[in-house]
Amino acid sequence: MTGPHDQKAQPVLRLSNITKRFGALTANDDVSFDLARGEVIALLGENGAGKTTLMNILFGQYTADAGTVEVFGEVLPPGNPRAALDAGVGMVHQHFTLAGNLTVWENIVLGTERLGALRLDAKAAKARIADLSRRFHLAVDPAAKVGRLTVGERQRVEILKALYREARILILDEPTAVLTPQESEALFKTLREAVGQGLSVVFISHKLHEVMAISDRTIVLRHGRLVAERATAETSREELAALMVGGKVSAPKIEARPAGPALLRLAGVSTKGEGRAPGLRAVDLTLHAGQITGLAGVSGNGQKALSDLISGLVAPASGQFEIVGEPVGDWSPRRALARGIGRIPEDRHRTGTIADFDLTENAVLETYAQDFARHGWMRWGAARAQAESLIATYDVRCPGPETRIRLLSGGNMQKLILGRVLETAPRIILANQPVRGLDIGAVNYVHGRLAEAREEGAAVLLISEDLDEIMTLSDVIHVMSEGRLSPGFTRGTMRAEALGQWMAGEGFGRVADAS
Amino acid sequence: MRLEPIAQPSLARRLVPPALALLGAFLVASVLALIAGGNPLAVFGAIVKGAVGSKFALLETLNRATPLIFTGLAVAVAFRAKLWNIGAEAQLYAGAVVTAVLGTGVLPWPPALLLPAIALTAMLAGALLLLVPALLKTRLGVDEVVTTLLLNYIFLLFVSYLLEGPLKDPMGMGWPKSARLIAEARLPRIVEGLRLHWGFALALLSAVALWIVNARTTLGFEMRAVGQNAEAARFAGMPVTGVVLKTALLSGGLAALAGFSEVSGLKGSLTLDLSPGYGYTGIVVAMLALLHPLGVVAAALFVAAIFVGADAMSRALGVPSYIADIMLASALLMMVLAILLTKFRVVRD
Numbered sequence: 001m002t003g004p005h006d007q008k009a010q011p012v013l014r015l016s017n018i019t020k021r022f023g024a025l026t027a028n029d030d031v032s033f034d035l036a037r038g039e040v041i042a043l044l045g046e047n048g049a050g051k052t053t054l055m056n057i058l059f060g061q062y063t064a065d066a067g068t069v070e071v072f073g074e075v076l077p078p079g080n081p082r083a084a085l086d087a088g089v090g091m092v093h094q095h096f097t098l099a100g101n102l103t104v105w106e107n108i109v110l111g112t113e114r115l116g117a118l119r120l121d122a123k124a125a126k127a128r129i130a131d132l133s134r135r136f137h138l139a140v141d142p143a144a145k146v147g148r149l150t151v152g153e154r155q156r157v158e159i160l161k162a163l164y165r166e167a168r169i170l171i172l173d174e175p176t177a178v179l180t181p182q183e184s185e186a187l188f189k190t191l192r193e194a195v196g197q198g199l200s201v202v203f204i205s206h207k208l209h210e211v212m213a214i215s216d217r218t219i220v221l222r223h224g225r226l227v228a229e230r231a232t233a234e235t236s237r238e239e240l241a242a243l244m245v246g247g248k249v250s251a252p253k254i255e256a257r258p259a260g261p262a263l264l265r266l267a268g269v270s271t272k273g274e275g276r277a278p279g280l281r282a283v284d285l286t287l288h289a290g291q292i293t294g295l296a297g298v299s300g301n302g303q304k305a306l307s308d309l310i311s312g313l314v315a316p317a318s319g320q321f322e323i324v325g326e327p328v329g330d331w332s333p334r335r336a337l338a339r340g341i342g343r344i345p346e347d348r349h350r351t352g353t354i355a356d357f358d359l360t361e362n363a364v365l366e367t368y369a370q371d372f373a374r375h376g377w378m379r380w381g382a383a384r385a386q387a388e389s390l391i392a393t394y395d396v397r398c399p400g401p402e403t404r405i406r407l408l409s410g411g412n413m414q415k416l417i418l419g420r421v422l423e424t425a426p427r428i429i430l431a432n433q434p435v436r437g438l439d440i441g442a443v444n445y446v447h448g449r450l451a452e453a454r455e456e457g458a459a460v461l462l463i464s465e466d467l468d469e470i471m472t473l474s475d476v477i478h479v480m481s482e483g484r485l486s487p488g489f490t491r492g493t494m495r496a497e498a499l500g501q502w503m504a505g506e507g508f509g510r511v512a513d514a515s
Numbered sequence: 516m517r518l519e520p521i522a523q524p525s526l527a528r529r530l531v532p533p534a535l536a537l538l539g540a541f542l543v544a545s546v547l548a549l550i551a552g553g554n555p556l557a558v559f560g561a562i563v564k565g566a567v568g569s570k571f572a573l574l575e576t577l578n579r580a581t582p583l584i585f586t587g588l589a590v591a592v593a594f595r596a597k598l599w600n601i602g603a604e605a606q607l608y609a610g611a612v613v614t615a616v617l618g619t620g621v622l623p624w625p626p627a628l629l630l631p632a633i634a635l636t637a638m639l640a641g642a643l644l645l646l647v648p649a650l651l652k653t654r655l656g657v658d659e660v661v662t663t664l665l666l667n668y669i670f671l672l673f674v675s676y677l678l679e680g681p682l683k684d685p686m687g688m689g690w691p692k693s694a695r696l697i698a699e700a701r702l703p704r705i706v707e708g709l710r711l712h713w714g715f716a717l718a719l720l721s722a723v724a725l726w727i728v729n730a731r732t733t734l735g736f737e738m739r740a741v742g743q744n745a746e747a748a749r750f751a752g753m754p755v756t757g758v759v760l761k762t763a764l765l766s767g768g769l770a771a772l773a774g775f776s777e778v779s780g781l782k783g784s785l786t787l788d789l790s791p792g793y794g795y796t797g798i799v800v801a802m803l804a805l806l807h808p809l810g811v812v813a814a815a816l817f818v819a820a821i822f823v824g825a826d827a828m829s830r831a832l833g834v835p836s837y838i839a840d841i842m843l844a845s846a847l848l849m850m851v852l853a854i855l856l857t858k859f860r861v862v863r864d
Contacts, residue, residue: 311750334752345750354744365740365751373733380731 010073012037012200013058013089013169018067020053020224027053028064029224035169040191040201042215042232044208044244046465050224051204052094055171058202059091060084071169090162091171096154100147105129107146108161132163135197136190152183159190170194171202176210188214206244206298208237208504220244241467241500254451254473256491260289262325263459264310264341264428269319271305278483280305282319285478285485287428287459292450293488294474295463298503302483303463304346307432310461311343312336323428337366342426344417346433346463348410352417355406359398362405363387363420386423394419395445411442418449429453432463447473467496467503481505518859532856536849543845544838553834562839565827566820572827574711578781580812580819582607582790584718585773586797587804587811588725593645593766595729595806596742598652598759600645602663603770604794605670609644610637610771612674614778615682615693615785618700626699633700634717634775641771642764644670649763653756667794675787682785693785702780714776718812721769725808728765738762770794799847805854818843 011034020028027050035041045051056062058069063079070076071087084091098107109125129142138156140149146157155175162170170191176184191201191214205211211218212232220228220243228243264287273279280302287293297303308314309321312333321328323339336343345351353362364372364383372383387401394415398408405413414434421429431450435443450473454460464470470477477494479486479502486502501507545555567573586603593600600606617633624632648662678691686694702712729735737758740748749755773793778785800818804810825839 312752313750332752333750334754337752343750350744351747351750354740354747356743357740361736361740365747368736369733369752376733378731378733378736 011035011070012072013202014070015054015058016068016070018054018057018064018069020050020057020062020064026224028057031067031221031224031226033219033226033229035200035202037200038195038198039217040195040203040215042211042218043202043204043221044206044211044218044240045221046206046244049221049244051221052173053224054221055091055173055202055204058084059089059171085165085167088166088168089171090159090165090167090169092155092158092162092173092175094173096158098146098154098157100145102146103142104140104144104146104149104157104160105142107157108142108164112165129160129164132160136160136163136193137186138190152186155183155187156190163194167199169200169202171204173204174206175203176205176207184210208240208500211240212237237504238497238500241503242496254292254454254475254491256475257290259291259475260457260459262286263289263323264461265320265322265325266309266316267320267322269309269316269321271309271314271317273305273483277304278302279317280309280485281483283483283485287461288476289427289457289459290454291475292454292460292462292473294470294477295461295480296467296470296477296499296503297465297480299465301480302485303432303480305483306480306485307346307430307463310336310341310428310430311345312341337424340424340427342421342424342429342458344414344421344429344431344434346436348413348417353405353413356404358402358404359391359396359408359416360384360387360401362416363390363401366420367424390416390419390423394422394449411438411445414438414442414446418446422449422453426453427458429458429460430463431460433465434462435464435466435469467499471496471499479503481508484508518855518861524857529857532853533850536853537846539849540842540846544842547838547841548834551834551838553832558828558832558834558838561828561831562821562824564824565831566824571710572823574709576816576820576823577711577715579823580815581712581715581718581780582773582777582793583796583800583815583819584722584812585776586770586793587800587815588718588721588808589766589768589770589773590797590801591804591806591808591811592725592729592738592769593762594742594801596738596759596762597745598649598762598766599660600648600663600763600766600770601660601798602645602648602666602794603766603773603797604790604792605663605667606641606644606767606770607774607777607790607794608670608674609640609767610774611778611785611789612677612682612774613637613640613771614696614700614775618696618779619694620697624699626703629699630702630779633779634772637771637775638768639771641767641769641774643767645763645767645770646760649760653759671787674785678785678787684784691787695784696779700779701783702776712776712780714780717772717776718815721772722808722812725765725769729808734758734761770797773797796843799843802847803850 013035016032018028018031031054043051053062057064060076060079060081060083068075071089074087076087077083099110102110105126108129126142132138133140138160140153140156146154149157175187195201203214215232218230218232218235218240219226220240222244266283266285268282268284269280270282271279277300283306295303295306305314309316312331312335315331349355354365360383363386368378368383372379372386384401390396391398391401396412396415398412434446434450438446450460450462462470462473475491476488477499478488479499481503482505486507548555548558565572566576586607589603589606590600613636614633617636622629622632644666645663648659648666651657651662652659678693682693684692684694702714705711705713705716729739737753740753741755741758745755777789782789796818800811800814803814821839821842825836828834829836
């Protein structure tokens with residue numbers, strides 16, 4: 001086998017100094033790397049690290065602010081997916097781009113027909129597809145309607161589509177996010193075959209074990225910057241995990257101290273999963289007054305299920321759920337609020353606020369019925385005063401309470417949500433990704449306020465993919481993997497590497513065996 | 516070319532495209548008028564004269580606007596909560612059937628009791644008729660566009676059965692119409708001697724009431740929140756399903772008032788041609804009004820004026836009155852585009 005390191009020939013792909021900004025956010029900051037013939041590069045990074053943006057630039061869907069893309073030595077014209085396709089770049093997106101009402105072979109040839117040709121040479125096309133699917137182990141029935149295929153099969157069609165267009169470089173954006181382990185294994189087999197036949201692959205992922213399994217070289221992105229490049233054989237999962245999350249939090253000092261009484265308790269709670277997102281699997285969790293409990297884990301491992309449960313969106317399917325010693329009974333967002341749970345949702349744009357409502361309306365979204373209405377009539381004067389008070393107290397920079405919230409920056413939007421939550425003096429605070437996408441000033445502000453709430457005796461559940469954030473702020477840390485929750489580790493007893501192993505799904509078996 | 520959202524549209528940005536849309540609709544109509552052999556200016560002049568040129572014309576326009584205000588409000592309130600009620604036509608007939616049943620002497624009450632009783636029962640009937648699709652939507656995820664639309668045809672056939680059977684007027688000489696309402700069940704005229712009944716006043720009152728509900732009540736707040744972002748509304752603890760069902764009741768009730776007002780105020784009996792598609796035209800009215808209750812009044816008057824004016828124009832100039840339909844259709848299409856342009860700007864790459 002010829003590895004990448006004995007290839008001295010020119011690279012098949014070269015990204016040079018790619019920079020891309022979206023407003024104030026720098027999605028890619030001076031990123032450069034090469035891809036050799038027959039090589040698999042893993043592009044690793046957290047959500048929002050800039051992986052997808054970078055690949056969209058490569059594929060011509062975005063135009064970079066600076067930098068160039070060279071394919072086989074030729075500079076690609078920016079912003080032109082057709083040129084990328086013609087140069088031999090094939091991309092398989094996270095969300096497939098197939099027509100469900102057409103057959104597999106029709107989808108594959110779509111867009112490749114010669115203009116003006118009266119009819120397709122269906123026979124030749126089908127023969128070529130059959131040949132490709134044999135060569136690359138991509139079993140799929142060319143005559144089947146795409147709408148009837150499984151997700152794994154659709155992905156094979158996408159890959160066939162790229163191969164049919166004679167792609168020499170395959171870009172796969174989080175390809176295993178939607179696959180079962182068996183399907184992932186089959187995909188890896190295909191990729192190895194492709195590489196053996198001289199193709200090159202860029203594999204985008206944030207799953208460490210896959211990166212270790214399939215790639216020759218790993219490139220780590222963090223906040224849009226290329227922070228490390230490693231030969232995969234010479235690195236470890238633990239090192240990659242540490243590189244991926246990095247050090248970026250200068251958080252408030254959390255002094256260790258004894259835990260207060262238990263405010264929220266889950267015992268053996270399971271919930272139903274939603275589609276491919278796992279539900280909770282027999283989770284035991286206790287939140288104590290005056291403590292921040294951190295929840296670490298790779299996204300999509302049941303954090304949403306836990307967050308939905310505590311916010312009231314989902315009821316437990318089995319197990320016990322108690323708040324201050326009382327079972328929750330009928331469970332809904334309104335009841336969660338009534339029981340003293342303040343919720344900072346993961347997605348402030350879609351779940352936390354209503355974009356075209358003004359600040360006043362958003363400020364009272366959760367409390368209008370109790371505090372800002374009488375006999376069904378809104379008390380807009382009081383609501384406006386509340387909004388003004390939140391704006392002043394929580395330093396929300398805005399023209400005024402009648403501003404539509406969509407015009408605010410993420411940080412100011414989050415401060416309003418934070419204010420809305422903290423003003424009700426909640427006993428329990430759910431903070432799901434409270435600082436994702438915020439600038440450093442807003443990050444410190446939100447963290448400071450959460451630490452204050454802890455001082456005042458609230459039980460805080462902090463969910464984050466950022467290990468540093470979790471380790472800096474939490475009194476107790478749990479790790480989630482595939483809907484399971486690890487035991488709690490007290491502050492200072494856990495190193496990032498060890499947590500990384502739990503994040504990768506190791507250790508749960510031992511606990512199950514021990515119990 | 517692509518569209519780019521505008522953060523804070525200026526006043527001009529919000530007013531000019533809709534104005535251009537109306538102008539565009541008139542231009543389209545002008546071309547058609549020319550093809551039909553008329554002088555566009557004369558055609559429009561005749562339409563204006565026919566709509567508002569005399570006391571008789573003006574009252575006719577107001578009468579015609581009355582059911583459109585009700586159905587327009589029904590559609591506006593539902594669309595605002597993203598409940599796609601295409602069934603205002605059926606709900607209108609539900610109100611009309613109730614009026615024809617209760618207004619023919621079943622209840623021996625004076626007008627002051629009888630009229631409110633009929634109106635409320637009519638609203639209830641329309642509300643229940645929309646509640647069924649709304650429940651199918653919230654419980655089973657059935658698309659209400661399909662169910663409400665198809666219910667229109669089912670209900671019209673049901674009305675046809677009633678008029679050939681149980682409700683058929685024995686004195687009607689075989690015509691499929693219901694018996695005439697008793698005098699106590701007729702909405703009186705606002706001013707004696709002027710052909711305008713209290714249904715128009717009720718329509719205006721409903722528009723103002725709905726405006727107040729939208730702006731001032733918790734239900735209005737909830738309906739807007741659910742319409743704009745149901746996920747956030749649910750997270751915030753709003754009873755989303757309940758809000759959708761309440762919206763359905765309100766919308767169906769408003770549409771039914773159109774049927775009540777037409778039978779009790781204007782026609783005096785129920786026939787199968789009671790509504791020339793007021794339920795569907797209500798959608799046009801609500802869209803032209805940008806779903807605002809007071810805008811609905813203005814849009815309904817505009818639409819009614821064009822229809823009434825076009826009839827008169829057709830009689831006077833011989834240009835077919837279908838030109839009114841085309842004007843409305845093109846006004847609606849261009850208005851939809853114009854609304855887009857108030858929120859987005861076109862950028863060339």
